Amino acid sequence: MTSSIIQNLDTLKKAQRLDSEIHQAQGLLEEIPAKRAKLKAEMEFEKGRLHELEKSLKDIQVKLKDRELELSQKENQIKKLDGQLSQVKTNKEYAALQQEVASLKADNSLLEEGIIHILDEVDAAKDETRKEKEKLALITKSFQEKDDALAGQEKTLQIRLAEMKKQRDEAVVQLPLELGELYQRIAFKKQGLALAAVNGENCAACQMNLRPQLLNEIRLGEQIIVCENCSRILYYEA
Numbered sequence: 001m002t003s004s005i006i007q008n009l010d011t012l013k014k015a016q017r018l019d020s021e022i023h024q025a026q027g028l029l030e031e032i033p034a035k036r037a038k039l040k041a042e043m044e045f046e047k048g049r050l051h052e053l054e055k056s057l058k059d060i061q062v063k064l065k066d067r068e069l070e071l072s073q074k075e076n077q078i079k080k081l082d083g084q085l086s087q088v089k090t091n092k093e094y095a096a097l098q099q100e101v102a103s104l105k106a107d108n109s110l111l112e113e114g115i116i117h118i119l120d121e122v123d124a125a126k127d128e129t130r131k132e133k134e135k136l137a138l139i140t141k142s143f144q145e146k147d148d149a150l151a152g153q154e155k156t157l158q159i160r161l162a163e164m165k166k167q168r169d170e171a172v173v174q175l176p177l178e179l180g181e182l183y184q185r186i187a188f189k190k191q192g193l194a195l196a197a198v199n200g201e202n203c204a205a206c207q208m209n210l211r212p213q214l215l216n217e218i219r220l221g222e223q224i225i226v227c228e229n230c231s232r233i234l235y236y237e238a
């Protein structure tokens with residue numbers, strides 16, 4: 001095996017094409033857990049919101065029960081006092097009882113107003129809870145679909161990645177040992193792009209202007225020349 005760049009160019013390009021795809025696939029693969037976590041967080045947020053709405057509905061319903069109980073207690077008291085009215089002996093007692101009844105009735109009328117208001121609150125809270133439940137059901141369904149799709153994507157990418165790595169390794173072992181090692185070192189640092197074509201008088205990867213002497217050596221293609229700026233292996237497109 002010779003280390004001349006010209007004789008190994010096809011293999012190097014093949015390895016680079018695979019490395020570039022590997023890099024892309026790895027990037028996509030790395031994004032998947034965050035995407036899944038984001039979906040899950042969205043669903044958890046809506047779940048939390050529904051939980052809060054249900055709790056506040058329950059609180060309002062408890063408040064309603066308390067007021068209704070209070071109202072019925074006061075109504076009973078009024079009935080009792082009404083019964084006592086016919087049995088009192090003095091005008092003074094009678095007036096006092098009547099005053100008490102009037103005050104209870106006034107209380108009850110306020111209580112009834114409050115209850116009507118709370119009933120409206122219950123309706124509104126029920127409505128909001130129902131809407132949130134529907135929203136959560138939709139989100140849960142779409143979460144499941146999206147999450148399944150992401151899990152499928154993950155699996156496909158992993159299989160594809162393993163296949164491409166195998167092909168890349170098969171290409172790299174065809175290179176002379178030193179060149180293969182150099183290629184891998186640069187590819188690792190340069191996100192899978194270890195090669196750079198010469199474009200006019202420049203490195204096509206970093207646009208660095210190349211010295212005439214260097215251009216000559218690259219054109220000869222007998223030894224490995226790396227860009228002095230970006231460290232990539234330089235070659236002339238045949």
Ligand SMILES: [Zn+2]
Pocket residue numbers: 196203204205206207208227228229230231232
């Ligand atoms: Zn360069």
